[in-house]
Amino acid sequence: MTAPLALADDLWMVAHDRPNGASFLGIKPLGIGLGAALIAELIMANWLNLADGALYVHPQASRYPPPADPATADVFGRMQQEEAAQRGRRRDVTDPVGLSVEEWIQHLHNGHAQQLVERRLTMSGLAVEESRGGLFRSSRTVVVPQSSSVSGWPAARVRDNLREGQQLSEQDLTLAGLIVATGLAKEALGGIGGRQREFLVHQTQAIMRLPLRELVICAETAVGRLIMIR
Known part of the structure; x- marks a missing residue:
């Protein structure tokens, strides 16, 4: 496998790159x-833009x-x-209407984004549904990577480069940013040294467009809030 998946699919694979296919992260x-x-x-894909916390x-x-x-x-x-x-509520406004990126991340994080991504992965055959349970637990259906080579590839690609x-491509720079933002850096990027981390920071600043950098910061902030309220 050489080509990256869609960005969200890549991130899902990184989060599930363990022997039993379970996620390193909470829901x-x-x-x-x-x-x-x-x-x-x-x-x-130029369907949206992000500036000053608002999606357009x-x-x-x-x-x-x-x-x-x-x-x-x-x-x-x-x-x-x-x-x-x-x-419609602001008929006198002709300027573009911005949507709060923080609100949309919150809207998507309660299972909806995960359902969309897992449906896409199962339809493509890159993930499969498994029934899991035990003698004292009712069975439940979970989605796991189709193979360890599939789940291991995104993080390995970033590390190797x-x-x-x-x-790195802009997609892989964004992937690396979201790996750090969600708390997956130890599992996914633990093998790289200080020089490689400096190289990653330099590329992020030089190549990654501002809306994507802002989005990664918003995601990291949202995860940080979760940790603070535990």
Whole structure:
């Protein structure tokens, strides 16, 4: 496997890269990361922009068919509906209507983003459903990676490029940012040294567009709030 998956799929794989396929993260931090990753996919595809904490739908978006991917199409459709509702309540406003990125990350993190990503992965055959339980526990269905080679590839790709001094793509820089933001750095990036980390920071500042950097910071802040209220 050489090509990256969609960003949210890559992050899901990193979070589930363990022998039993269970997540390193709890539902809420995983949901924050996946929600931010789906928003990032829409930003990278120029459906959305992010500035000063507000998401803006591309002004020409209504002229084109929705995103072909069901997961991002779901998120984008909800955002279009919210933007239209806000515009309807403020008929005298002609400026673009911004949607709070913090509110949307919160909206997506309570299971919805995870459902969208896991549905996309199972439909592509990269993840499978398993029934798990025991003598004293009722069975439940969980989604796990199809194989360890699939789940291990995204983090390995980032680590290898950093060790070799190779330029990371904007998607992989965003992936690395979300790995750190959600608390997966020890599991996914633990093998890289200080020089590689400096190289990652330099590339992030030089290559990654500002909306994606702001999004990663918002995700990290949201995860930090979870830790503070425990």
